[in-house]
Amino acid sequence: MGKALSKSTKSRGEQAYSLLRHEIIRGAFAPEQPLRLAQLQERCGVGFSPLREALTRLAAEGLVTSEAMRGFRVAPLSLDDLRDTMETRTYVETEALRRSIERGDDDWEGRIVSSLHALGRQNERSHPDDPDSLAALEDRHRDFHVALISASGSRRLEQIIDNLYLGSVRYRMPSLGNLSSNPARDLMIEHGAISDAALARDAPHAVELLTAHYSLTAELLIQAHSDRLGRAANG
Amino acid sequence: MGKALSKSTKSRGEQAYSLLRHEIIRGAFAPEQPLRLAQLQERCGVGFSPLREALTRLAAEGLVTSEAMRGFRVAPLSLDDLRDTMETRTYVETEALRRSIERGDDDWEGRIVSSLHALGRQNERSHPDDPDSLAALEDRHRDFHVALISASGSRRLEQIIDNLYLGSVRYRMPSLGNLSSNPARDLMIEHGAISDAALARDAPHAVELLTAHYSLTAELLIQAHSDRLGRAANG
DNA sequence: GAATATAACATTTTCGATAATATTTTGATT
DNA sequence: AATCAAAATATTATCGAAAATGTTATATTC
Numbered sequence: 001m002g003k004a005l006s007k008s009t010k011s012r013g014e015q016a017y018s019l020l021r022h023e024i025i026r027g028a029f030a031p032e033q034p035l036r037l038a039q040l041q042e043r044c045g046v047g048f049s050p051l052r053e054a055l056t057r058l059a060a061e062g063l064v065t066s067e068a069m070r071g072f073r074v075a076p077l078s079l080d081d082l083r084d085t086m087e088t089r090t091y092v093e094t095e096a097l098r099r100s101i102e103r104g105d106d107d108w109e110g111r112i113v114s115s116l117h118a119l120g121r122q123n124e125r126s127h128p129d130d131p132d133s134l135a136a137l138e139d140r141h142r143d144f145h146v147a148l149i150s151a152s153g154s155r156r157l158e159q160i161i162d163n164l165y166l167g168s169v170r171y172r173m174p175s176l177g178n179l180s181s182n183p184a185r186d187l188m189i190e191h192g193a194i195s196d197a198a199l200a201r202d203a204p205h206a207v208e209l210l211t212a213h214y215s216l217t218a219e220l221l222i223q224a225h226s227d228r229l230g231r232a233a234n235g
Numbered sequence: 236m237g238k239a240l241s242k243s244t245k246s247r248g249e250q251a252y253s254l255l256r257h258e259i260i261r262g263a264f265a266p267e268q269p270l271r272l273a274q275l276q277e278r279c280g281v282g283f284s285p286l287r288e289a290l291t292r293l294a295a296e297g298l299v300t301s302e303a304m305r306g307f308r309v310a311p312l313s314l315d316d317l318r319d320t321m322e323t324r325t326y327v328e329t330e331a332l333r334r335s336i337e338r339g340d341d342d343w344e345g346r347i348v349s350s351l352h353a354l355g356r357q358n359e360r361s362h363p364d365d366p367d368s369l370a371a372l373e374d375r376h377r378d379f380h381v382a383l384i385s386a387s388g389s390r391r392l393e394q395i396i397d398n399l400y401l402g403s404v405r406y407r408m409p410s411l412g413n414l415s416s417n418p419a420r421d422l423m424i425e426h427g428a429i430s431d432a433a434l435a436r437d438a439p440h441a442v443e444l445l446t447a448h449y450s451l452t453a454e455l456l457i458q459a460h461s462d463r464l465g466r467a468a469n470g
Numbered sequence: 471g472a473a474t475a476t477a478a479c480a481t482t483t484t485c486g487a488t489a490a491t492a493t494t495t496t497g498a499t500t
Numbered sequence: 501a502a503t504c505a506a507a508a509t510a511t512t513a514t515c516g517a518a519a520a521t522g523t524t525a526t527a528t529t530c
Contacts, residue, residue: 011303011483036514047485048340049284053514056288060295068246069491071512081390095326155316156323156402160395167391246513272482287483304521306482442501 013050017057020044024063024074025166026135027173033071035064079225082171086218089164093214094207096149097155101203109199111147116195119144120188134176138169144191148198150212172217173210175224180230182220189218246284252292255279258336259298259309260401261359262408270299270307314460317406321453324399325347328449329442331384331392336438339386346382348425349431351430354379369411373404379426383433407452410459417455424452 004068020040023029038050055072058064066072100108119140126133142165149161197206245253258264275286290307301307304413335343345398354375361368377400384396425448432441 013483014303027481038510048513049287049484052284053287053291054292057295060292068249069512082523084389084391088389088395091330092327092395154319154323156319156399160323160327164391248513273480283483284514288513304482346488 010198011050013053016040016044016046016050017054019148020054020058024058025169025173027170029074031074031077033074035074037071060106061163063170070094077170077225079222079229081167082222082225083218085164085167085171086214086221088216089161089168090211092157092164093145093149095212096152096154096161097198097206097210098203099153099157100149100151101198101201103153104198108151112144112195112198115140115144115147119191123188128178129194138172138176142169146197148194159180168221171221171225171229174228175221178220178224185216185220246285247281248288251275251279251281251285254290255289255293256298259293260404260408262405263311266309266312268309270309271410272306273366296398298405312405312460314457314464316402317457317460318453320399320402320406321449321456324396324403327392327395327399327447328380328384329445331387331389331396332433332441332445333438334388334392335386336433336441337434338388339433343382343386346385347379347430347433350375350379350382351426354426358423373407373411377404379430383429392463403456406456406460409463410456413455413459420451420455 035055037048037051040055044051044054045135055066059066059072063075064072065075108179119137122133122137122140126137128134145165146161149158152158168175190209194206194209194213197209255270264270270290272283272286275290276283279286280290280386290301291298294301294307298310299307354372357368357372357375361372363369380400381396384393387393425444429441429444429448432444
């Protein structure tokens with residue numbers, strides 16, 4: 001797959017940045033694991049300068065931490081941060097949803113309908129054992145939620161939402177299979193209901209459904225994360 | 236000059252970062268002005284690598300923009316962004332204030348009282364013609380608002396509020412003298428009232444006062460900014 | 471004269487060597 | 501064995517030259 005050079009619009013720094021970003025999100029590194037420059041240099045095939053730049057950027061995004069003269073580490077995960085992130089996400093996204101319902105035009109409706117459709121299709125063809133299909137499902141999931149709030153008219157809210165999504169996605173990754181195959185839950189029905197309420201311009205109902213959707217997700221993630229911590233401590 | 240290295244715990248990259256950050260906030264560079272590496276290298280007294288790192292970080296914070304192979308520029312300012320930032324700020328900070336009023340302990344009250352006191356003192360000794368005293372006043376102002384929401388219990392909200400403050404402070408800088416010397420406005424009374432309501436644990440009232448405080452500030456800033464744009468276009 | 475190619479220049483981006491700092495190992499002393 | 505200092509090693513942080521890329525000026529063609 002070495003063809004990637006063709007698209008020369010990407011600097012080496014960009015490349016290193018997106019590669020590391022993906023790997024961290026995928027959970028390829030353990031939380032708090034030190035990220036040694038020499039190692040990464042080999043893995044990414046770039047020199048020190050672009051590497052440091054990529055890591056600096058990731059640090060600003062909250063995916064890694066950096067300490068002067070002691071280099072970079074993968075950012076930690078914690079139950080508190082998970083709770084905080086999901087609560088804040090709910091508070092901010094519900095407002096963006098209200099504004100979108102207020103201001104959304106035909107294009108907005110189109111984006112919701114089409115992203116929901118794409119999510120459904122990917123859901124049919126995804127299998128809990130295939131990581132690639134689950135990653136694709138996660139992307140479609142994100143697209144749908146982005147579409148929902150895409151008419152808020154506030155660049156700032158969009159940026160905040162983007163960053164909060166980033167803060168939550170690492171918690172979801174390890175338990176993606178479990179989440180989407182949870183028998184007590186039909187995600188497509190939940191998403192469909194949110195979409196319906198939004199398109200019907202019923203803001204209170206849409207907000208209620210979105211809040212419930214995130215609350216349930218948060219509960220399951222917190223459950224999964226506590227289990228993982230428990231296993232790590234005992235086993 | 237570069238002898239001042241001594242025992243500084245600050246790496247060169249740190250130094251370049253905070254220097255540039257201050258200068259951009261102070262308005263030493265025009266919005267959208269290209270930031271040439273060679274120039275900055277001289278101004279900051281550091282090599283390319285730490286410089287690029289500092290600029291990358293500032294770009295992530297939203298103070299500069301970066302385009303591949305075309306370097307960095309000072310981030311633009313616009314009326315739309317000003318409005319958006321102040322509205323979003325109000326939405327997020329009022330929630331953090333509610334939570335702080337709900338959860339705040341004695342220490343929280345202490346931080347409010349003492350930061351309000353410090354703000355008052357600096358206000359007495361500040362003069363509209365002295366940029367240094369105005370910068371100090373701005374810092375005390377920020378400290379007070381940070382103290383108000385410092386018991387929200389949400390690291391995420393704090394981070395968001397921090398970034399939104401950063402997004403608004405550049406608009407305030409050029410008209411700081413006008414703002415604080417506006418005869419139709421007594422900022423100390425506004426701040427005192429907010430503080431009183433918060434300490435009395437009257438959340439609805441405190442939120443109302445804080446919202447009004449930001450609305451008025453936003454109006455005056457939008458006014459000042461339109462004037463500036465008008466003058467720039469005509470004169 | 472307009473459009474296109476070519477060369478000269480400016481700027482960003484990358485690399486690898488070097489300096490600065492942290493961490494580990496070693497060995498002498500108690 | 502435990503403690504400490506000093507040397508050895510590992511790692512990060514910085515610099516400046518070199519490569520890659522973009523921009524402007526000049527020449528050439530139609």
